[in-house]
Amino acid sequence: MSAMRRPRLINRQPAEATGLRDELAAGLLAPSAHVSPKFLYDSLGSRLFAAITEVEEYYPTRTEAGIFNAHAEQIAASIGPGCTLVDLGAGNCAKACNLFPTLKPARYVAVDISVDFLAESLNYLQFRHPEMDVTGLGCDFSSRLDLPDEIGSGPRVLFYPGSSIGNFTPDQALVFLQQARDASQGGGMLIGIDLVKPQAILDAAYDDALGITAAFNLNLLNAVNRQLGANFGVSNFRHIAFFNAEQSRIEMHLEARHTNTVTWPGGERCFVAGERIHTENSYKYTVDRANSLLNAAGFRRTRCWTDPKGWFALFWATV
């Protein structure tokens, strides 16, 4: 009996987290406190996000899947078989895995900041697809997307679903997409982008009745406590999410239920009742604005598919 194939894991996350601690402390001490959404994804946060994708109010995942299903043949024909599929922010790898029968990639590279969760997800994926050449890359691509040669040479299809691009401001998104264009090495980018829609639908998607998104947001405080050695009390804060129409973005915040002081080695901050920590933006685009952004990043040719309600768009973008 042959031994089970193991996915290769390249871990580029620094063992010493001084930089992350400095980044956290600076955000917490800023006049308007903020924490990067990348800190939402510890092991529990990654599981909570997977649960969010199943709640009724969270339309993006099932809408995006519907677009893939409806246009599978066209999408596959545009990309062609045998690609190196690089999944940016792979999470539980479920979306890419569902595309394997259609896209028929030769190689799968899953990239994520949440390394333990990624390793677990890839073991399961490899078990289901023993024939697939699988590599995991643990890294933080928020400041720079830089894919090492070790993942293989040749054109790459960068898969960036779920409208994760919306976590960047439009200026940051432009820089990220330019880096993605270079990293694709002449391949392309398959990217899912959430579209502007009635406010009530957007608000509900980020504040579901079961409270899963609230738990996801509040769990960030546990991650900060661990990373920074802080003493946030989760019950001292509440989840807030709303669509900011002027900025065309969902904002998530954690709001102090009452005045409380948080300390960590080398710092402290008193949060007065009602004061907020900004934890995530999720920018919503129109098809035209998304297209312009891709063009500005150097993706000159784009194909776009949307769902019947026009809620979500999937782009295949090439140089």
Ligand SMILES: C[S@@+](CC[C@H](N)C(=O)[O-])C[C@H]1O[C@@H](n2cnc3c(N)ncnc32)[C@H](O)[C@@H]1O
């Ligand atoms: C919104 S989830 C999307 C997961 C999955 N791709 C999907 O569409 O359902 C974002 C994913 O990106 C990862 N992520 C967030 N910030 C990251 C960063 N700065 N560098 C690498 N991965 C990141 C998270 O761990 C998480 O798995």
